[in-house]
Amino acid sequence: MWVVAILSAIAIVIAPFVQPPFILALITILISGVFYFIRNTRYPAIGISIVALLYGINIIPAVVFLTTLAIVILGEAAYRIWPRDDNYSYLAYLVVASAGAVFASYYLGYFNLLTPITGVVVAALLKSILKGREDTIMIECLGTAMTMYLFYDLRYFVDFDLLMSAIIISFIFAFISYKMKAADMSGLLSAALMGILIIVFADVRWFLVMLTFFILGAGFTKFKYEKKKSEGVAESKGGVRGFINVFANGLVSLCAAVLYGISPEPMYIALFIGSVAAAMADTSASELGMLGKTPYLITSFKKVPKGTDGGVTLFGEVAATLAAFIVCIIAFMLGAIPPEMVLAGTAAGFVGTNVDSFIGATLERRGIIGNAGTNITCTLAGGLFAMAFYI
Numbered sequence: 001m002w003v004v005a006i007l008s009a010i011a012i013v014i015a016p017f018v019q020p021p022f023i024l025a026l027i028t029i030l031i032s033g034v035f036y037f038i039r040n041t042r043y044p045a046i047g048i049s050i051v052a053l054l055y056g057i058n059i060i061p062a063v064v065f066l067t068t069l070a071i072v073i074l075g076e077a078a079y080r081i082w083p084r085d086d087n088y089s090y091l092a093y094l095v096v097a098s099a100g101a102v103f104a105s106y107y108l109g110y111f112n113l114l115t116p117i118t119g120v121v122v123a124a125l126l127k128s129i130l131k132g133r134e135d136t137i138m139i140e141c142l143g144t145a146m147t148m149y150l151f152y153d154l155r156y157f158v159d160f161d162l163l164m165s166a167i168i169i170s171f172i173f174a175f176i177s178y179k180m181k182a183a184d185m186s187g188l189l190s191a192a193l194m195g196i197l198i199i200v201f202a203d204v205r206w207f208l209v210m211l212t213f214f215i216l217g218a219g220f221t222k223f224k225y226e227k228k229k230s231e232g233v234a235e236s237k238g239g240v241r242g243f244i245n246v247f248a249n250g251l252v253s254l255c256a257a258v259l260y261g262i263s264p265e266p267m268y269i270a271l272f273i274g275s276v277a278a279a280m281a282d283t284s285a286s287e288l289g290m291l292g293k294t295p296y297l298i299t300s301f302k303k304v305p306k307g308t309d310g311g312v313t314l315f316g317e318v319a320a321t322l323a324a325f326i327v328c329i330i331a332f333m334l335g336a337i338p339p340e341m342v343l344a345g346t347a348a349g350f351v352g353t354n355v356d357s358f359i360g361a362t363l364e365r366r367g368i369i370g371n372a373g374t375n376i377t378c379t380l381a382g383g384l385f386a387m388a389f390y391i
Contacts, residue, residue, distance in 0.1 A: 310361020324349020
């Protein structure tokens with residue numbers, strides 16, 4: 001791996017002097033072809049070759065191609081220094097990959113660090129998700145390159161101080177969640193990524209609203225966990241959240257923040273608070289509603305066992321509405337939303353959690369859609385309802 005790292009560093013240094021692009025791309029592909037026949041380097045060779053090809057035919061720019069090499073290859077080399085300690089391994093990956101990415105970007109005259117930093121976090125996240133698979137590095141290459149190309153093409157410039165503040169704040173809270181066993185490594189990295197993007201595209205107040213949801217949600221999950229576990233209705237893994245849960249509950253909110261950063265329209269604020277309120281309401285209804293009396297299926301109002309997809313209780317509905325109201329009030333107190341959006345957000349929370357129950361009773365019970373898909377539908381419904389309500 002260190003040989004590949006050295007070759008990648010050489011490629012970065014000589015890149016500005018090797019024109020047209022297809023020449024460097026061809027050299028990279030030929031060298032990758034050699035590594036293809038070496039044990040355990042087949043998939044990395046494929047990934048690097050594909051990214052090089054995209055550069056050679058002018059689909060992605062040099063900074064995306066070479067920064068991808070810096071992130072994935074240098075990060076992987078650093079990761080292997082501590083093969084038996086995940087914490088130090090991922091820390092080494094993030095630090096070394098970030099250093100390589102920043103150097104490559106600056107060397108090539110690209111000074112918007114949002115693009116390479118996002119690439120670093122995405123690469124580490126993919127590694128945590130795909131850990132143990134033979135094709136991990138290949139997917140890291142492709143995922144990192146495509147992510148950076150997206151942000152490169154977006155041309156959204158972020159002030160250095162703001163970006164550094166976003167990184168520090170997001171990783172501190174994500175790490176605390178990890179140490180408190182509220183999130184695993186993929187949850188830590190996905191939450192950090194989401195936090196960084198929300199802060200730089202919107203502002204820190206939006207991040208604090210999301211943080212409120214994650215803290216309360218984790219608290220509701222842990223509340224009377226043993227009782228819920230004994231009844232067979234508790235969250236798996238002791239309530240530890242992974243990347244699927246983070247994105248299922250926060251993807252719509254993240255999209256709202258990005259859209260607001262690009263075009264600061266009030267409707268995106270409504271989309272944001274509606275989706276967060278819906279996620280908060282759904283989590284409350286699920287985790288606290290189980291402590292109520294016998295639930296009824298939302299489509300037929302027949303009694304069903306606790307934990308049944310689509311089952312609702314009066315206690316759960318009240319808890320959901322109150323939780324949505326609380327998160328909206330906090331958002332208002334932080335100055336993230338105007339007062340008129342408190343009602344819209346609360347109503348959106350109620351609508352979202354019942355959409356979740358309806359989807360659970362109809363599609364999820366039949367295996368057509370999974371829990372993550374149901375959660376995304378819930379937050380999207382809540383966000384769209386808040387937009388319509390506000391407009």
